[in-house]
Amino acid sequence: MPNQPFSFPGQTGFYRGKVRDVYSFANHPAGPRLVMVASDRISAFDVVLPRPVPHKGQVLNQTAAYFLQATADIVPNWLLTVPDPAVSAGIQCEPYAVEMVVRGYLAGHAWRTYREGGRVLCGVTLPDGLRENDRLPKPILTPTTKAHEGHDEDISRDDILARSIVSEADYVQLENYALALFARGTDMAAKRGLILVDTKYEFGRVGDTIYLIDEVHTPDSSRYFYTDGYAERLAANQPQRQLSKEFVREWLMANGFQGKDGQTVPTMSDEWLTQISTRYIELFETVTGQSFQPAPEEDRDAQIEKAIVAYLQTNN
Template sequence: MAEPTFQFPGQTAFYKGKVRDVYTIEDKWMVMQVSDRISAFDVVLPRPIPYKGQVLNQIAAIMLDATQDIVPNWKKAVPVANVTVGMKCDTYPVEMVVRGNLTGHAWRTYKSGKRELCGVTLPEGMKENDFFPEPIITPTSKAHEGHDEDISREEIIASGRVSKEEYEQLEKYTLALFKRGRELAAKQGLILVDTKYEFGHQNGTIYLIDEIHTPDSSRYFYAEGYEANQAAGQPQKQLSKEFVREWLMANGFQGKDGQQVPNMDDAFVASVSERYIELFEKITGQQFKKEDVSAEEAKQRIIDTIAKL
């Protein structure tokens, strides 16, 4: 569907992110539209990817439903395939990053010789992509501007960002969600490697908010071949949007000053769309059904949904 800036009755705020457009209604409800925009190297690429927003929104909706017995979440309805309507919560100023394997930022830290990340001691003798003995939580502070930064649980509690009691509850939820996420991934022949969760609160209750277990917020490995690749010191086959970054790098773009985004022709855009649909089907085990809705119909569906809340 097109990406208009909706104007809803009772709208009190609007935020346009790189990928998401978020509307606040009566300071009570949130309307999150996951656009087809795609970003890489902190740059929004010039052409949208058809159905990408639908893919990400529907994966998140499925995963929120599959974890609501662990922790209540913000989602109330999905009136349009790429739109979620839910509760507005007061957000905790930390992201709960949880890692099951020594990969990415954790590996770079480890490779540099450090054996501590966000106050967590890392075991000796590990190789890239090895499983940790137990999943570890390496939180980041949520920055209003610039990049999020690593922070320890001790710093979070001492600074008053989150109370000790609430933070310990966030840790319990995070580990339980990750365990469920791994179980769901294993059924699809995948390993959930690392991911992040965001939480908010309202009237004394903690809620899981935003997206979860999508290829934009998580890293997945294919389970088949994992052991053989580790034994041979080979890279793991990943399921993520890394292929877009690789194409950009191969075409001379890494987001640096003076670099121009390479031309995204129709064939490339179509291939990225197809890859996102493959991601949906692989992660969820469900067949993807394309939904094309006019902006006017989408707006009316959203208004009708909010009226029933």
């Protein structure tokens, strides 16, 4: 994946995120468009780790496209086409400044907060007596602010409305969309022998229409447990077998890194990177039921650039 950005005819903007390179084309003949290149970069604790993970960008892009297409009946989404296995192109939206995080189980950040005594998460009160990885009484919304740099921060519904980050009418619609998407994702995961534990959704708008944007139900935005053995592991107080990026976070924490000032990212060996890549591919194949076909590695940047140029010559 390119270390340096491409430059395309008609390009009006560029943004490099933690994982994706985003090109904007405000004057596209069919209307403002975005082209996203999913890189092999990997981030944890809001820090981009120093070494890329083979095939990760393709896994993310194809997983997101699969779920965007499978949820288009719930909410319109930004995706129009996938011109390359690592590239998506679609409608440029004005993003909302919050991410809608839905949690169905007490895991990850929520569990760490709960374990330290916290019983209110983003304005939602959690009952006493829960264990790590317990199913919550019902899925909860725990929004975060969106940070272009640094850490996203938890925020409550009341604070979002009080600070006028999102209007109440729009926020209600975002809540409804997020919960409906989570229910669909839960059903789709169950059919594949998985539990959708938690995930995040991002939304934008064009005029009066709200769109689902970015990625959906990918290993970077979601946590999955295997259904088989879940109850037994929970009863025995054992870690769940899971498909998510959490194992990367756990490895970093075990090696003294949580993204805090003064901490150094531990060395990532070739073997460790291969293991991460294998996990990502396993998730794609498990959640979609499709076989992963790696894009040819030779002249990969040239392939991506050619595919984007060809897309820009269309009226889509």
